[in-house]
Amino acid sequence: MAQGRLLGVLTIDRAIVDAILAHARRDHPDEACGVVAGPVGSDTPVRHIPMQNAARSMTFYEFDSMEYLKVWREMDDRDEEAVVIYHSHTATEAYPSRSDASIAGWPEAHYLLVSTRDPAVEEIRSFRIVDGAVTEEPVRIVDATVDPHAVQTYMFGQSPATVDYECSGR
Amino acid sequence: MAIEVRIPTILRSYTGGAKVVEGSGDTLSDLLSDLDARHSGLRGRLVTEEGGLHRFVNVYVNDEDVRFLGALDTKLSDGDTVTILPAVAGGAFGFAAAAAMLGNPL
Known part of the structure; x- marks a missing residue:
């Protein structure tokens, strides 16, 4: 496996994160899902596309x-690809389940999971899933509307109880 | 009879990296056998040992999901486009079908 490429970071705009969280809260207690498209090869998520959960299920x-x-x-026509594929867990942590990992079929995508189990807590984590193997990566949320250089890095450790916030200070 | 087949990235290891390949066949099953002759192993990623389409793969002929056209028996014509997409699915607990396919992920 090309581990070097996989050990990356998801850089995503605050406004897109907010839109994903709003979608997940809106569909709660059912799981919500969707994609964020970006130019092919850019690794930059720019166009949020909330999608229907055909299963309409809480699990x-x-x-x-x-x-x-x-x-x-539509993405093909626009020379885009799915940079982020997201879904929510509504009663459990934002970590890929066995079925998430075994079904995941887009190894180049960032699999973003959010949990809506606590209405007061933003729980967002990102993973690469290749051949069923899950690797967590940090999520770097950029507030482009304020200052593109004012970047906060949200580094979520492997332990769901540990959340480290780092400010780059740049 | 040429049928254009669009291959998702996860299966391009079978097609030498090609995003689009051509094949022939009167049915989807025939087409997958034809493709497998040149791209060995591809059929096995789409069809179970029992001979049905994998639960977590979506196959379309033009604009239709083959599950509504007759699955592997779906009739094909010259000029058709077949699109293969790995299902995007999962969830907190999964369900029996997910467990059942763990040995045969797409």
């Missing part, structure tokens, strides 16, 4: 087959 999600085809074709 399972699945892209609607026809919406999936439509969204992927």
Whole structure:
């Protein structure tokens, strides 16, 4: 495996994170899902596309087959790819389940998980999932509307109880 | 009879990196056998040992999901486009089908 490429970081705009969290809270207690598209090869998520959970379940999600085809074709036409694929867990931590890991079919995507179990807490974590193997990566949230250089790094450790906030100070 | 087949990144190891390949066949099953002759192993990622389509793979002929057209028996015509997308699915606990397919992930 190309571990060097996989041990990355997800850099994502605050406004997109807020939109994903709002989608997840709106669909709670069902799981929510969607993608954030970006230019091919850019590793930059720019276009948030909330999608339907065809399973409409509190414990399972699945892209609607026809919406999936439509969204992927649209990305193709725009020279975009799915930089981020996200879904929510509504009663458990934001960590890929066994089924998440075994089904994951886009090794180049950042799998973003949010948990809505606590309405007062923002729980966001990002992973690469390749051949069923899960590797966590830090999430770097950029507030582009204020100052592109004022960057906060949210580094989530492997232990769900440990959350380190780092300010780059740049 | 040429049918264009769009391959997702996760399966391009079978097609030498090609995003689009061509094949032929009167049905989806025939097409996958034809492709497997040149891209060995590809069919096995899409079809179970029992001979059905994997639960967590989406296959489309033009704009239709083959699950609504007859699955592997779906009829194909010259000029059709077949698109393969790995299902995007999962969830907090999964379900029996997820456990059942753990040995055969797409």
